[in-house]
Amino acid sequence: xxxxxxxxxxxxRPLSLPLxxxxxxxxxxxxxxxxxxxxxxxxxxxxxxxxxxxLAEAAVLAQxxxxxxxxxxxxxxxxxxQAVGGGLGAGIDPDRLLISGxxxxxxxxxxxxxxxxVLHDAAYPEGEVATESxxxxxxxxxxxxxxxxxxxxxxxxxxxPGHPYAVQTPSVEEVRAVTPAGLRALHARRLHPAGATxxxxxxxxxxxxxxxxxxxxxGWDGRGETAELPPIPALTPxxxxxxxxxxxxxxxxxxxxxxxxxxxxxxxxxxxANMIFGGYFSSRWVENIREDKGYTYGPHSxxxxxxxxxxxxxxxxxxxxxxxxxxxxTLYELGRIAALPVAExxxxxxxxxxxxxxxxxxxxxxxxxxxxxxxxxxxxRLTYLADYSERLVAATLEDVHRAAATYLAPAVAAPVxxxxxxxxxxxVAAIVPVEVESKP
Amino acid sequence: MSTETSIQIPRTAYExxxxxxxxxxxxxxxxxxxxxVIGVAVVYDVGIRSEPEGRTGFAHLFEHLMFQxxxxxxxxxxxxxVQGAGGTFNGSTHLDYTDYFETVPSNALERMLFLxxxxxxxxxxxxxxxxxxxxxxxxEIRVNVxxxxxxxFPWLKLPPVMFDTFPNAHDGYGSFSxxxxxxxxxxxxxxxxxxxxGNATLSVSGDFDSAYARTLIERHFGDVPARPAPQLAxxxxxxxxxxxxxxxxxxxxxxxxxxxxxxxxNPITDFAGYLPYxxxxxxxxxxxxxxxxxxxxxxxxxxxxxxxxLGFMGEPFEVRDPTALLLQSHLPPGGSxxxxxxxxxxxxxxxATDGLTPGELARTQARMATHLLRxxxxxxxxxxxxxxxxxxxxxxxxxxxxxxxxxxVTEEQIRSAAAALRPHRRASIEVVPxxxx
Numbered sequence: 098x099x100x101x102x103x104x105x106x107x108x109x110r111p112l113s114l115p116l117x118x119x120x121x122x123x124x125x126x127x128x129x130x131x132x133x134x135x136x137x138x139x140x141x142x143x144x145x146x147x148x149x150x151x152l153a154e155a156a157v158l159a160q161x162x163x164x165x166x167x168x169x170x171x172x173x174x175x176x177x178x179q180a181v182g183g184g185l186g187a188g189i190d191p192d193r194l195l196i197s198g199x200x201x202x203x204x205x206x207x208x209x210x211x212x213x214x215v216l217h218d219a220a221y222p223e224g225e226v227a228t229e230s231x232x233x234x235x236x237x238x239x240x241x242x243x244x245x246x247x248x249x250x251x252x253x254x255x256x257x258p259g260h261p262y263a264v265q266t267p268s269v270e271e272v273r274a275v276t277p278a279g280l281r282a283l284h285a286r287r288l289h290p291a292g293a294t295x296x297x298x299x300x301x302x303x304x305x306x307x308x309x310x311x312x313x314x315x316g317w318d319g320r321g322e323t324a325e326l327p328p329i330p331a332l333t334p335x336x337x338x339x340x341x342x343x344x345x346x347x348x349x350x351x352x353x354x355x356x357x358x359x360x361x362x363x364x365x366x367x368x369x370a371n372m373i374f375g376g377y378f379s380s381r382w383v384e385n386i387r388e389d390k391g392y393t394y395g396p397h398s399x400x401x402x403x404x405x406x407x408x409x410x411x412x413x414x415x416x417x418x419x420x421x422x423x424x425x426x427t428l429y430e431l432g433r434i435a436a437l438p439v440a441e442x443x444x445x446x447x448x449x450x451x452x453x454x455x456x457x458x459x460x461x462x463x464x465x466x467x468x469x470x471x472x473x474x475x476x477x478r479l480t481y482l483a484d485y486s487e488r489l490v491a492a493t494l495e496d497v498h499r500a501a502a503t504y505l506a507p508a509v510a511a512p513v514x515x516x517x518x519x520x521x522x523x524x525v526a527a528i529v530p531v532e533v534e535s536k537p
Numbered sequence: 538m539s540t541e542t543s544i545q546i547p548r549t550a551y552e553x554x555x556x557x558x559x560x561x562x563x564x565x566x567x568x569x570x571x572x573x574v575i576g577v578a579v580v581y582d583v584g585i586r587s588e589p590e591g592r593t594g595f596a597h598l599f600e601h602l603m604f605q606x607x608x609x610x611x612x613x614x615x616x617x618x619v620q621g622a623g624g625t626f627n628g629s630t631h632l633d634y635t636d637y638f639e640t641v642p643s644n645a646l647e648r649m650l651f652l653x654x655x656x657x658x659x660x661x662x663x664x665x666x667x668x669x670x671x672x673x674x675x676x677e678i679r680v681n682v683x684x685x686x687x688x689x690f691p692w693l694k695l696p697p698v699m700f701d702t703f704p705n706a707h708d709g710y711g712s713f714s715x716x717x718x719x720x721x722x723x724x725x726x727x728x729x730x731x732x733x734x735g736n737a738t739l740s741v742s743g744d745f746d747s748a749y750a751r752t753l754i755e756r757h758f759g760d761v762p763a764r765p766a767p768q769l770a771x772x773x774x775x776x777x778x779x780x781x782x783x784x785x786x787x788x789x790x791x792x793x794x795x796x797x798x799x800x801x802x803n804p805i806t807d808f809a810g811y812l813p814y815x816x817x818x819x820x821x822x823x824x825x826x827x828x829x830x831x832x833x834x835x836x837x838x839x840x841x842x843x844x845x846x847l848g849f850m851g852e853p854f855e856v857r858d859p860t861a862l863l864l865q866s867h868l869p870p871g872g873s874x875x876x877x878x879x880x881x882x883x884x885x886x887x888x889a890t891d892g893l894t895p896g897e898l899a900r901t902q903a904r905m906a907t908h909l910l911r912x913x914x915x916x917x918x919x920x921x922x923x924x925x926x927x928x929x930x931x932x933x934x935x936x937x938x939x940x941x942x943x944x945x946v947t948e949e950q951i952r953s954a955a956a957a958l959r960p961h962r963r964a965s966i967e968v969v970p971x972x973x974x
Contacts, residue, residue: 101609104651106622107644110573110744135571136910137547163825171835175825179900181544182907184824201907204544228838235841235869238791242686344788347676347684378626379617388613391672394680414680446621453623453642460572461914 112456112486114479115465118303122311124319126290129469130306131298131479133462138182139205139299139306140462142470143196143212146292147189148404149324153267154283157230157275159187159194162284164225166218171225174211183208185215191262192326192404193474194288199463202300209313216288216317221280234269244342244414248349248515251340251534252410256353256511260329262405289321290314294473298466329406331355334509336530337424341518348420348516349412352427355504356400356407359475365488366500367409371398372447373497374434374505375411379446382411382430392416392423404474409504417517421524424514428507428528435506438498451489455482543899546906546944551919553934554747555927558755560763561735562657565923565933566750567742569916575743576917577649578638579657580924583731584631585709586772591718594674594711597630598719599727601670603637604628606661615652622648631850632709633857634925640917643744647753650741654757657734662724671716678710686789691796691865691966692849698783699798699964704772705859733764740924740933743916774859776800777962784967792841794968795874796865797881799958801847803858805929813950814862815853816943818845820893820901820951821864821884827901828884833866839877840866854939855925862958874967882960889956893948906940 116132147155163185164171178184181204187196200208240246250266257263295314297306332355357363368376375382375398386392396413411431415423458464459482469479514525518533525531554566588595606612619626624641637656639649682688693708700706739758741750777800802810821829822845833840843866847853866877913919913936923933 101651101655103609103618104647106648107646109644110642113573135569136549136914138907138910138914172826172831176896176900179824179826179904180896182903184904184907199907199911201544201547201903201910203547204903225835228835231838231869232834232841235792235867238870239686239867242789242791244684345684347679377620379613379620384613387673388669391669392676394673394677414676414684416676416679446617449623450620451623453645454625456572456623456642457574457625457640460574460916463911463914 112483114483116303117479118307120307120311122290122315124290124315124317125292126314126317127294127473128307128310129294129296129473130301130303130310131296131465131469132301132303133298133465134300135462137202137300138199138462139202139297139301140466141185141198141208141212142296142466144294144470144474145194145288146192146323147194147287148192148326149261150283150287152264153271153275154279155189155194156233156267157226157272158280158283159189160229160233161221161226161280162187162219163215164229165220165222166214167220174215177211178208181207185212191265195470205297205299205301205306206309206313209310213313213317219284221277221284223277226275226277226280230272230275234272237266237269237272240266244345244347244349244515247340247342248351248513251338251515252351252353252513255338255513256332256408257329260405261326262329262403286322290317290319291321292323294470296466296470296473298462298469326405329403329408332408332509332511334511336532337512337514337525339518339522339525339531339533340513340515341533342515343517343519345515345517346417347414348417348514348521349414350420350423350427351513352411353511354409354411355509356409358407359402359477359481359485363500363503365485366492366496367504368400368451369444369447369489369492370434370497370501370505371400371409372451373439373443374398374430374501377447377450381434382427385430386413386415386423386426390422390426392419402475417520420514420516420521421528424525424528431505431507431510434501438494439501441494444494444497448489448492452486455486543896544903546903546940547910548941549910549913549937551937553923555933556751558758560759560761561733561765562758562761563738563927564754565738565740565927566747567740567919567923568745568747569742570744573643573744574640574916575643575646575741575745576638576640576915576920577653578636578740578917578920578924579653580634580636580738580740580921580928581732582634582736582766582769582928584633584635586632586704587731587770590703591715592723593707593715594709595715595719595723595727596635597710598670598674598716599724600628600630600635601674602662602666602724603656603660605666605670607656608658609655610652612661612666615656618648618652630709631852631855634855634928636921636924638917638921640915646741646745646750650753650757653739654761657732657737657758657761659728662721664721667719667721667724671719674716675713682710686787686791687794687968690787690794690968691863694785695796695798695863695964695966696849698781698966699777699861700774700859702772702774704770705774730767733766734758734761735764736766738924738927740920740927742920742923772859777964780960781964782967784969786969786971788971790968790970792870792970793868793872793874794866795868795877795965796863797878797963797965798861798863799962800859801862804853804860805857812942813946813954815847816901816905816946817951817954818847818862819905820888820897821845823901823904828888829864829881832884833877833880837880838869839872839880840868842867854922855929857929878965885955885958889952892952898948898951902944902946905943909940
């Protein structure tokens with residue numbers, strides 16, 4: 098066959114930020130409206146700081162926020178939203194309550210009106226709270242049979258001792274004990290506009306959208322408590338925590354490593370180092386344990402940013418019989434990137450990937466809304482993308498090597514494996530010191 | 538209760554340009570210069586239903602082999618060239634088609650066309666790559682099916698209850714023994730038969746100039762040897778005349794679950810007869826104001842969740858006949874599957890007999906419009922959907938019409954569709970919890 102040369106890339110299109118408007122209302126709510134007219138829809142994200150709330154109560158509140166007001170039932174709220182092509186839902190993590198939704202853009206005003214109604218007047222009716230608590234309890238029970246969930250539970254407990262992040266899922270019993278009165282009190286205490294951010298993205302005029310938001314949510318009660326989180330504890334390396342899951346046909350391998358927030362001077366270099374190690378498909382680790390060895394299907398390595406700190410997490414589900422060899426390869430790749438400089442071509446490829454995926458992430462309404470909302474939780478705006486791009490472009494081989502040696506070294510790792518201890522313990526213990534936790 | 542004046546369903550105006558290369562490759566272009574990204578999709582008209590007996594899971598395994606190198610690309614090169622251009626890639630295997638796709642910054646258009654054309658001429662099929670990818674696929678099956686509760690429920694578990702012939706009934710992920718028995722010769726034959734350029738469509742959407750894209754497409758795909766498409770197989774089976782119901786123990790599942798399916802009209806040849814079922818599924822299950830959520834979840838509390846959709850892989854506009862409307866429920870501890878099925882029958886009867894409440898249909902249609910528009914906001918979503926619409930219907934422009942076609946479905950059509958979902962036409966599969974018991 099003839100050989101055809103790989104086509105060069107055309108000229109790069111510059112990163113351009115969408116048209117936007119921002120206003121902080123007198124009640125403390127910050128409104129960010131962003132124009133992306135690709136489809137006649139609007140995306141809505143309302144992020145409310147929710148740290149240090151009681152886990153079960155916060156979780157049930159998210160499930161019952163739309164379960165009726167003094168004048169409307171769950172079904173009426175849902176039907177009214179649907180009528181404008183809309184839908185709203187809420188979720189929590191240890192940092193925030195996030196209300197997410199979308200509608201036909203012509204229904205945005207109505208959607209915000211309904212959102213305001215719920216924020217003012219959510220009733221948490223007895224029957225609905227009971228139903229939703231039971232549903233949540235069932236979901237938690239199902240989650241407890243999922244290896245990915247169990248591995249995460251073990252990892253969080255291992256790396257955040259004494260911190261609110263250590264436990265992020267309530268128990269079934271705690272969920273069942275939640276009362277409507279407790280929910281109403283939590284709502285009154287914490288569901289407030291102070292420090293909250295409303296992001297609107299879509300086929301809209303940003304100034305007009307801010308006006309609509311001000312009209313609909315300007316009357317949202319501004320009083321309430323706030324809470325601060327202590328910084329996450331420094332990661333303590335140590336023995337591999339082996340959590341027994343008898344009969345598992347795969348082992349869930351997790352390794353936590355230290356990381357830095359988005360604004361830290363090392364962040365761009367660390368991001369690139371992580372990419373080269375295992376952060377995307379064309380990384381050393383994925384090419385090694387998947388494409389060369391066939392140990393795993395979807396290994397990944399990501400930096401997770403939370404308000405109280407950032408952590409890098411390496412994850413792979415590997416066949417039980419290759420658990421120890423997969424661990425060896427993982428530690429080898431971490432050790433290699435910490436000890437030796439990366440090649441110029443590897444860095445360029447990772448840089449292009451990281452820059453390119455920023456463009457892709459901004460190209461949909463939902464993508465923009467998600468970015469703008471999570472950045473806002475850290476006091477950042479979309480303009481951060483421009484600074485970040487510059488820092489990615491400027492990062493040198495030395496910067497990346499230094500970041501890898503500091504943050505990706507096996508010596509600073511906290512490893513956890515969930516799997517069938519009887520089958521894997523001896524082999525894993527031959528690689529690293531092991532501490533066993535019996536049935537989760 | 539809701540606003541009586543129903544909202545206007547908007548219309549999209551995606552440009553659609555179609556042409557066919559002399560070698561038979563069908564091409565769809567949909568330029569949109571609003572963001573500097575493009576989606577590229579190549580879709581082959583072969584899927585799980587076409588794999589040979591004794592080779593369950595082969596269509597999917599073959600999809601993996603399409604990433605293992607081709608004439609001008611070493612193993613790993615495809616991934617590196619896409620990601621090194623700032624893009625993402627994947628492929629997926631469906632009942633009736635297999636897709637390969639990339640989303641990239643728009644300056645990588647020509648590079649993506651080169652990559653897709655190179656593997657369309659033929660992948661590098663070697664023993665080593667085959668063995669490696671059999672291992673990877675086995676791990677994929679462990680992650681998605683064997684090591685988790687409700688793995689393969691209901692998409693792998695319900696077809697064998699509903700259907701009798703191998704193409705429709707077999708496990709599309711494949712048995713480990715069939716996967717391990719696959720050979721390089723099997724792969725070569727599969728490629729020869731199904732991966733002809735006459736059996737494929739190429740679709741590009743996003744930030745490009747049509748004339749320029751066409752030149753590049755002719756440059757890269759023009760010399761892919763012409764091979765005719767194989768005859769399209771007819772997988773039809775007779776409808777059920779008596780109810781079928783089976784159960785299995787899931788050793789990891791803590792709670793019961795059930796899924797039922799009813800055959801629906803041919804999605805391609807009887808689209809007008811099929812569409813009401815697509816809307817009916819949403820009337821029944823989309824959100825807290827839907828029939829079954831209100832009744833089963835909120836009122837009776839006999840299920841913790843209920844979902845309804847068309848096609849075993851949940852893709853109403855990317856599946857051929859025979860296919861089904863599915864309803865699946867997860868139950869609380871000790872919940873009664875019988876009771877759930879009886880209640881669903883009651884609700885279907887009520888819908889067929891009493892019809893819809895004022896505004897119920899319009900609000901469901903409005904929400905469906907949002908869902909449809911949202912899926913096509915990403916350039917890749919648009920490219921993929923247009924590629925399959927071209928492949929199966931020769932009509933990628935249908936994408937622009939779907940929200941309105943859905944909005945034109947009438948109450949009478951919904952009632953007739955509900956009336957057709959009778960117990961004797963139903964196939965059900967029940968998950969008996971074996972975990973934590």
